[in-house]
Amino acid sequence: VSTLPIVEIIGPTVQGEGPRLGRRTALIRLGGCNLTCAGCDTPYAWKQGGQSTPMTIPTIAEHLVSLIVVTLDEVGDGQLTVNRPFHQVVITGGEPLLHQGSDVFRELVVSLLAGGISVEIETNGTIVPAPWFMPRLLIGEDTVGVSFVASPKLVGSLASDTLSKRINPAALRWFTNNPGNTFKIVCRTIDDVQTVGRWADTNGIPRHKIWIMAEGATWSDHITRARCLADSVLAEGMNVSTRLHLALWPEQMRGH
Numbered sequence: 112v113s114t115l116p117i118v119e120i121i122g123p124t125v126q127g128e129g130p131r132l133g134r135r136t137a138l139i140r141l142g143g144c145n146l147t148c149a150g151c152d153t154p155y156a157w158k159q160g161g162q163s164t165p166m167t168i169p170t171i172a173e174h175l176v177s178l179i180v181v182t183l184d185e186v187g188d189g190q191l192t193v194n195r196p197f198h199q200v201v202i203t204g205g206e207p208l209l210h211q212g213s214d215v216f217r218e219l220v221v222s223l224l225a226g227g228i229s230v231e232i233e234t235n236g237t238i239v240p241a242p243w244f245m246p247r248l249l250i251g252e253d254t255v256g257v258s259f260v261a262s263p264k265l266v267g268s269l270a271s272d273t274l275s276k277r278i279n280p281a282a283l284r285w286f287t288n289n290p291g292n293t294f295k296i297v298c299r300t301i302d303d304v305q306t307v308g309r310w311a312d313t314n315g316i317p318r319h320k321i322w323i324m325a326e327g328a329t330w331s332d333h334i335t336r337a338r339c340l341a342d343s344v345l346a347e348g349m350n351v352s353t354r355l356h357l358a359l360w361p362e363q364m365r366g367h
């Protein structure tokens with residue numbers, strides 16, 4: 112197959128969640144998922160086959176370029192103005208690692224790295240990444256590379272599939288043992304936060320690598336719950352993530 116199923120390509124936007132929250136980025140959402148979480152905020156990426164379009168590398172590149180170039184018409188003064196390019200692209204889903212066997216996925220990631228653009232992959236943490244994700248390149252003074260934010264579905268409304276389907280110990284070990292990767296875990300209650308802390312200790316995952324994000328599909332629901340959880344998250348030695356995109360663009364659903 113010489114295409115990837117693309118649900119949407121967005122940008123410039125910000126990474127709304129996790130350790131790189133607020134960072135300027137483009138976001139590529141791939142279709143398909145191996146889980147069926149009841150509380151999924153992007154069912155359009157996978158339900159009933161998902162709403163994706165098969166795209167080749169040149170088409171994906173065209174979309175990315177169109178996000179950073181202001182056209183003559185939009186500027187209106189005869190000048191072609193190019194915005195600052197992206198330094199990071201987030202690849203999310205659905206579950207993007209379902210497509211790691213695709214040459215197109217590999218070519219996309221390798222081309223972005225070669226262009227000095229780091230890649231953050233948001234995954235549900237159930238699939239061990241292929242070895243080809245590992246190269247890190249030194250471009251100028253910046254290291255560019257691939258980092259993973261794994262979101263195992265441990266508690267709350269996302270933990271609706273069977274345990275054996277949503278938790279893969281081998282994959283979690285991989286994300287823990289390879290440098291630069293982090294975890295983002297959605298919680299509803301203080302009890303959930305404490306459960307995650309104990310789970311991390313049992314599985315040898317350093318707590319400082321975990322960002323706890325309060326469940327909530329609207330900014331008001333999310334931030335109300337986040338305020339209830341924040342002190343407990345800090346007391347448990349973990350980090351807090353909000354869902355910034357819900358505050359900035361309340362009319363749109365973005366993120367994983």
Ligand code: SF4
Nearest residue numbers: 144146148151205235
């Ligand atoms: S893993 Fe992510 S995309 Fe897949 S069903 Fe769960 S929340 Fe939705």
